[in-house]
Amino acid sequence: MRLQLSALVLLVSSVAFADGTLSMRGVYYKERSTRVMQPMLDGAFDAGAHGVVTGHFLVDAITSASASSGAAAAQPFTENRYEAGLGYTHEIEGPEGSFLDVLRVGGDTKYSTESDYTSFYLGARAEAELAQKNAVIGLGGGVSKDSVSNAGAQGPMGGPLLLCDNSQMTASDTDCPLDTYSLFTSVSHLLGDNALVGLTYDLVKMHGFTSNAYRQVITGTGPVAEKHPNDRLRQAVALSGRYYVPRTKTAFIGVYRFYWDDWKIRAHTPELRIVQEVGQTIDASLRYRYYTQTAAFFWEKRYPDASTVEYLTDDPKMSPFDGHVIEAKLGLLGETFDFGGRWAGTRFEGIIEYIVQHNRFGNAVVAHVAITVPFDY
Numbered sequence: 001m002r003l004q005l006s007a008l009v010l011l012v013s014s015v016a017f018a019d020g021t022l023s024m025r026g027v028y029y030k031e032r033s034t035r036v037m038q039p040m041l042d043g044a045f046d047a048g049a050h051g052v053v054t055g056h057f058l059v060d061a062i063t064s065a066s067a068s069s070g071a072a073a074a075q076p077f078t079e080n081r082y083e084a085g086l087g088y089t090h091e092i093e094g095p096e097g098s099f100l101d102v103l104r105v106g107g108d109t110k111y112s113t114e115s116d117y118t119s120f121y122l123g124a125r126a127e128a129e130l131a132q133k134n135a136v137i138g139l140g141g142g143v144s145k146d147s148v149s150n151a152g153a154q155g156p157m158g159g160p161l162l163l164c165d166n167s168q169m170t171a172s173d174t175d176c177p178l179d180t181y182s183l184f185t186s187v188s189h190l191l192g193d194n195a196l197v198g199l200t201y202d203l204v205k206m207h208g209f210t211s212n213a214y215r216q217v218i219t220g221t222g223p224v225a226e227k228h229p230n231d232r233l234r235q236a237v238a239l240s241g242r243y244y245v246p247r248t249k250t251a252f253i254g255v256y257r258f259y260w261d262d263w264k265i266r267a268h269t270p271e272l273r274i275v276q277e278v279g280q281t282i283d284a285s286l287r288y289r290y291y292t293q294t295a296a297f298f299w300e301k302r303y304p305d306a307s308t309v310e311y312l313t314d315d316p317k318m319s320p321f322d323g324h325v326i327e328a329k330l331g332l333l334g335e336t337f338d339f340g341g342r343w344a345g346t347r348f349e350g351i352i353e354y355i356v357q358h359n360r361f362g363n364a365v366v367a368h369v370a371i372t373v374p375f376d377y
Helices: 007-014 341-345
Strands: 022-028 035-045 051-064 077-093 100-113 117-130 137-149 174-192 197-209 214-217 222-225 231-245 250-261 266-278 283-292 319-335 347-357 362-375
Touching: 341 362
Parallel strands: none
Antiparallel strands: 022 035, 022 362, 035 051, 051 077, 077 100, 100 117, 117 137, 137 174, 174 197, 197 231, 214 222, 231 250, 250 266, 266 283, 283 319, 319 347, 347 362
């Protein structure tokens, strides 16, 4: 299982005290057969009076004994994934006295590479603050062009040829394309001084090689290569609410997300987070998330005869399962330690997660440590 984390989340949640911030984060992920260590570097820089440039760079160092990742006879292997991204956001003030207060438009690009997978993403977005900043509407989308191979397969002959197009009868390719088109919309509205509600909708269309290039499915007639449909339409809607209690300096955040796709997977994800301020320089939070999903229409515990089915999978994410996430987070400003100057506004952050997964992946632990430093330039 590849750990995917959005570096932009860190930039949004960080507090900007000056013309720029530099964030350094380390992530450790461990489950039954996979370990991921991920150092990352993020930057946000003012570009003139109305622009912000963001950038990030990260490395996924993955160690796994999973056969789905190409390890022969469950022998451990190590894979490094490198990712770099760049974005720009421009803010435009609305006409005086108009319904539009602020309009933000921007775009971002991202490139990642590893021995058997390359990905290039390009996206654009817009966000409008309306009605004296009581409402925010967002719209965006992007395109990802990926190339998949099994170049990491162990053995003197490497991996077998791939069947990129399911309409073909014979596997004849060494690498396959995967194109992903995404669209997202959001709206949020203040219900008062201390309450906010939001609604989001996500749409993702995938076309190309959606299988795992290494995974073999055990059938009654022997092992065969995994075969997923070439097309997938994924959709999700989420409703969120936030309420702040000034007297105790406590924030309650609730989210419910419903996911569905044309592979017949249906998933429900309720989540609750409680954030507590401790004085002016410390905050702590607890988060609980539950996840449950149905199976893909072609998933079976065992396929008796590979020749009688169109699609086969050995992916645990295609099976019915549920799980839980429990997270604790602590954030401190440098002022807590009597640091002066820019270090007074430096944010130190630590997160620990325990993930219960009722599937073949098993339970997992995730740990984050981060430091965000403001600076002038």
